[in-house]
Amino acid sequence: MSDTIEPNELRDSVREVLADHRGDSWAIPGEEGRGLDRALWAQMAQLGWLALGVPEDDGGLGLGIAHLAVLYEELGRELAPVPALSTLALAGLLGAHPDAADREGHLAAIVEGTCLAALALPASHGALTQEGGKVSGSLRNVPFADVADLLAVPVRAGPDFALALIPVVAEGVHVAARPLVDLTRSSAEVEFAAVLLAGCTVLPLSAAEWSALEDHAAIATAADAVGLAGGLFEMTLDYLKTREQFGRAIGSFQALKARMADWKAKLEAATALVRHAAAQVEAGGAGAAASGARAYAVEIAAGFAEDAVQLHGGIGFTWEHPCHLFLKRAKLNEQLYGSPTYHKERVARLAFCEGAFAPHDAPARAEPAPLLQA
Structure with a gap:
């Protein structure tokens, strides 16, 4: 299927739909943020975007991360408030586990748009403890956990980790929304009080699967x-x-032309690096490419977003102009699922150490407090 859908054609199609959804002007949310755009999510399901990474045998399109990166890029361009990363990553993971409990039900719900997932990773959120078939603990700053139907969370199983798919309505789960500086996304702290794993889908992932x-x-x-x-x-x-x-x-002023030319060169390099890394990962390449591209891209994007406020002059500092929305989303991207420093260290481990990097080798790193509003 990936051979029949050109990435650029997909990009043009997605961009047109998202631009039409936004309209001629940017809607500036209040201090409480935009939360979740359910209308957009429903449209994404209707157009088959949520089925991009689902295997064809399960009713999806069977595409890889290189095509999904096109969707992620266009959603970022429009500051879309939807949990695409967590939901589509989970769909791809379920697709690779044909024996997973309730696999068909979860995948069908994702494709239909009725299952929104929130994802936590051991390296960025830590893991829950398991005892007697029950899990306990808390996970801070889990993106979109306040609007999710399914929580994909790491659970410690002896020396290793498993990924447990826990319904947000399960007994013992308490979700408390936490405000973010980024007004285009949401986050929550999730408490698990002796939540029974019986009836939940639990995926015992290998080190390679965690790395993927x-x-x-x-x-x-x-x-x-x-x-x-x-x-x-x-x-x-x-x-x-x-x-x-x-x-x-x-x-036409030379100083501003030089600044924009410099940023153009850096952004083109970052974009090319990200797309190349996605193609490498899809082809089974080393994850060092993914973390390297990620570390560079988020820093360049955040740096440009800061300068863009200055380049817009006085209007760039106003609440009514969307500049601050881009800046805040760019700054949150620097910290999502690991800081730039963490990913640079991951590049070193994957590039210079033998074997795949196992998640239990990494210290738990909670999302930093500055992401939350005072």
Whole structure:
């Protein structure tokens, strides 16, 4: 199937739909944030986007991370408030586990858009403890956990980890929404009080599968970053061409042209690196490419978003202009599923150490408090 769908055709189609959904102007949310765009999520399901990574035998399109990265990039470009990363990563994981309990039900619900997933990883969130078939503990700052139907969380099983798929309505699960600086996404702290695992799908993942899950999260975050940076670059360039000072468009000033040219070169490099890394991972390449692209892309996107506020002048600092939405989303991307420092260290481990990097070798790293609003 991947041979019959050209990435650029997919990109054009997705971009057109998302632009039409947004309309001619950016809707600026209040301080409480935008939460979840259920109308967009339903449209994504209707158009088959949620089936991109689902195996064809299960009613999906059977595409890999290289095609999913196209979707992630375009969703970032439009600052879409949807849990695409966690839901599609889970769909791909279930597709690779034909013996998983209730696999068909979960996949069908994901494709139909009736199952939204939240995902936590051991390296960024830690893991729950398991005793007597019950799990307990808390996970902080789990993206979209406040709107999710299914919580995909790491559970310690002896020296290893398993991924437990726990319904948010299960007895003993308590979800408390936490405000984010990023107004285009949501987050929550989840408490598990002796939650019974009987009846839940539990996936005993190998070290290679955990590493592949980290690769997926890294590629998705990096693609979101270069997508939003690309959209913001076009917005900034249009502003520089129309805003006049001293009777001239400010974009004609040499200092501003040099700054934009410099950012253009960096953004093109980041975009190419992310797309190449996605292709490498899909072909079975090392995860070092995913983490390397992720570390570079999120830093470049955040740096440009900061400068874009300056390039827009006074209007860039106002609440009514969308510049701050791009900046806040870019800054959160730096910390999602591991900081740039963590991913640089992961590159070193994967590039210079023998064997795949196992998640239980990594210290638990909670999402940092600065992501939350005071």
